[in-house]
Structures are given as C-alpha cells and as structure tokens.
Amino acid sequence: MGSSPTSGTKGNLTPRKQIEHERETRMQRRAATATNSEPWVQCAKCRKILFRPDFERALRVCPHCGHHHRLGARERIHITVDPDSFRETDTELRSSDPLGFPEYADKLRKGTAATGENEAIITGIATIGGYEVVIGAMDFGFMGGSMGSVVGEKVARSFERGAERGLPVVMFCASGGARMQEGLLSLMQMAKTTAAVGKLQRARLPYIAVFTDPTMAGVLASFASLADIIIAEPGALVGFAGQRVAAQASVGKTPPNFQTAEFQHEHGMIDLIVPRRQIRPTLIYLLEMLTPAAGEVNTP
C-alpha cells in the first residue's frame, strides 16, 4: 500500500535501517547469483565472516548474532514441508502490464532473473509432519514481494482451495506491500484476498501466517493480519507505513524497536516469535492442535 510499496520501503527507512537494508539486499543478490561459488559470506548485521556451508546449514541464521537473513520462497518451502511432498499450483499465471506503467515490464524481468520465479509468491499443496496443507511463500527478491493481480489471485485461490478441500492454509509473508505498478488493481487485491480468507474462516479451517522480514503495508493490512495464529521470525520488520512516514506523523520519539516483530508482539498483534529452525515443529504442533481428529469435523 501507499507508503511502502515494493522497493520503495527503502526511501522511508532511518539511516541505520537503510544501511542494514542495503547490506541485506546486497547479500541476497550475492546469495542468489553466486551459485554458492564464494565460500565465505558476511553477516548483514554483525558483519562477521561465515563459512558458507555452515551458514546454509544454519538456514541462513547467523550463528554469532542470530540475525535471520532473508530466504527465497522456494528455499522456504523446502525447509518447511515434508521431503518431496510439495505440489506447486497456479504456475501458469503471469503478470501483464495493465496500466502501461513506467519500468514495470523491466522490473518483472529483473524479478525473474534475481529469483528464478515467475512471481512474488509460490503456492501449492504439501504435507507438514504428515498434515496436508495449502501453503504459500512470498519472495521478497521478486519486486519486494509486492502484491499485484497475480499474487492476489494466487493467494485468493489458495484460501478457496483450502475451503473446497477442507485443508488448513499456511502463508509465509514477505512483502513491502501492494504493487504500485498496477495502481488501483493492486489495492483491490487487498479486498479480494480478505474476502477469500472469509471463505476459509466460514469453513472453520485453520489459517496460520508466518511473518518474515519484511511484512508490510498492503499485505499486512489484508490477508496476513487475519490468520487464526500469527507467528513471526525474530527481528522481522512488520508494519503499516514506512518508518519515515510514521516518524513524521508521530508526536515524540519513535521507539527503538519500532515495527519489529518484537514490537508487534508486545502490542498484541503477534502470537509467537519463533526462530527459523523451530518454525516447522511449531507448525506441526499447531496443525495437530487445530485440526479435528480423524472422523471428527469442525462443524459450525
């Protein structure tokens, strides 16, 4: 949405955050393009040099400072679901450029080049600890994980698929917000995805959202915030407006942990902050708790 669409989040960050953001982006680019040829990587936060195989084994969490580096959507699904259980859906959807918006076509091409994906989200069906779920994972590397028509469509279809097949939905969010390049069409995706969550809710099926760095604006203000249980990774940026906009609109000082997962947790907007390695077991626990036992149904 407005204040922090796609890569625009950058313009709204405080200098400290800006430096971190740039480091992170550099790292991600390196990680995405280097095809693991460089044996050493540097932590974006504590700047310590890490041996790449160790770093990858730690799921890109710095062993020194615990900083959670961003993960691509496909890696995210890979580390979350049961081996070979993921069946991708709706792979045929491609963004067009309905407004003829400046630089959009080029940005789409760059998004694909950077991530190897066709869009900012991957969706499908998989099992997690044996529980069959509809799963989605957003990819910040593709135009800042922004939500345009295709992302909105894939999210809406995921909730509808869950409702039709009686499956829980798990969504990994990573997004700067709505995709400015599709104008009002992208704002409407907020309403569309929200309506689809309603369908799943009425079917009394669990919806678990995981906020990863960053979960912002139009995505946070629609389907992301409507989950039954909300999990976040430590340190993830989670908020509505860009930091500069928020600071300008506020009286007094912005708290140091403003718009982090921890800040949102303190203010009652997030249930659990869970380190990356613990997310899969946490999901299995929640699916067990919220899924009716065999033979039972969650009837209204």
Added chain:
Amino acid sequence: MMTIFDFEKPINELESAIAELRQIALEKGLDRSREIAELEAQRERLLKQIFAHLSPWDKVLLARHPKRPYALDYIRLMCENFTELHGDRLGFDDPAIVGGLAKLGNYKLVIVGQQKGRDLKERQRRNFGMAKPEGYRKAMRMFRLAEKFRLPVLTLVDTPAADPSVESESRGISESIAQSMLTLFELTVPTVSVILGEGGSGGAIALAATNRVLMLEYAIYSVIPPEGCAAILYRDPNKAPQAADALRLTADQALQMGLIDGVIPEPLGAAHRDPQTTALSVRAAVLQQLDALSQLSPEALREQRYQRFRHIGVFETAQ
C-alpha cells in the same frame, strides 16, 4: 506547475464582480441585470473551457480542494433524521470517522464516513480524515449494528490515508483495516460506498468493500499518493503530476477498468461550487443502487459482493 487554483483565479474574480454588481443593484435600485447576465455567461464559458481539459493532477487538487464538501455536509444535505453514534466500545471515539443512523428516501440506514475538518482546529481534531485503528473499529461496530437490524450500509470515503503514526501502529492499524474489510464482506445487508474526494489506499478500501462502489466525478482512488509514487519512480516528489498520470487514479479511469460501478457527475466547476446539487446527485445515485440491491436475498448480497471483488485482476496465462 499550473494548479487548479491558478485556473480558478479568473473565475473567482468574475464571481466577486458579479456579487458586487448585485449588491449595487440592490442598494441603488438600479437594473444591472444585463451586465450581470453577461458576466455570468462569461463565467460559464470560462468554467466550461477549464473543466473540459482537466489533467489527472488537476483532479487530485480538486479532490483535495479545501472547500470541497465533506461527509457530514453530504449527510446533512441528503438525509433526514441523522443521529451520530459514537465510540468503538473499546475505549476510543475517533473523530476522523463519523457515523450513525439516518433516513435516505424510504430507507432507514447506517452511514459511516471519513470526515476532514474545515478549519485548522477541526482539521487537527479530525486528524485530516486519517482514521486510527479505533476509527475502523468504530466503523465495524456500526456495520454489525446494521447487520443485526437489517439496515443497509452507506459508506462515504474521503481520506488521504489511514493514520500512519506510532500510536496507530501500536494499536494495530493494519489489523483494523483488514478486519473492517472482512466485516463488510460478511454482511448480508445491501452495502454501497461513495468515494467523495480522496480514496487514499488502505485507509479507503477499508470502508469500500461493498456491493456497489461509486465515485464522484472529481474524486480520486489510488494505491499510493501521487507524491509518494513520484518519490519512488522519479526520485522527485515534485513530479507528482506525472505520477498521477501513470497511476490512473481518476473516476473515469477506474470505471474504464471496471473497478467501480458508476461515476456521479458534479456540477460545472466541481462540487464545492454547488454542494446542494452535488448532494442531490449522490442521493439519487445511492437510492438507485439500494433499489437494485434490495431485490437480492441476504445470501445473494454476500455472494455478489464476493464475486465482485474476486474477479478483479489482470494477468496472463502461460501455456
């Protein structure tokens, strides 16, 4: 950069000349009707000339015009028996959101709208029409009231954005916007929204997930303010007029893309030159939609609303 206010200057000069002549005629008992008629014709020609060639940016400025009628003006001009209701029942009463019970034609209904302020003091009190979480929670409370008593809902949208402050973030502004949309989607009574002025991103869609969405002719509806878009796209907020072109944020363009259901025409020279006539047009347009929606069953209303938004999106399908 030419603005609509620059265009308005010669019109304003003509208007004060006309007023002056009228005053003189009245005081001295002279017949100046021919001169007055001539000046009025001139004024009309000028208005037509200017309003025939408005750019999207001109419409942005008109939508934000300080004299533009606001939600409470429309409510006063088109409804009977309006009673404002207050509070979210969670500890707050956000002055940026107004709402209550009213009669419109033969309908008893619930109205909820964003309200900007007219003078500086009121503008600050109403936070320039930027609602906080408690504003959307107040709106939801009224939506649920409407559902319980089977009253149609009319929302009047006019906001630059939802409030982005630390305070609003602390109370869950994003969650409140999402819940407001979800509450509207679950209603089984007819719902209509009218974008009166600024339809500012999430702050606007929070109240506009309705069966029918109408826009006034010079209202705008956008995912991001043109200034913000220009800052990202051109690294220069002063290029907002170019950004306004790119975003396709006018009522005509939203209608062309099939994203709204109708455009309500404004009188010559825009709503602020004739609030009365504008309000009557809004009233007629809303009544027309309510008449049509009243034919649908509660479940059909919810389904129509779902399908209306479900099919929005433009994409390609690869082989």
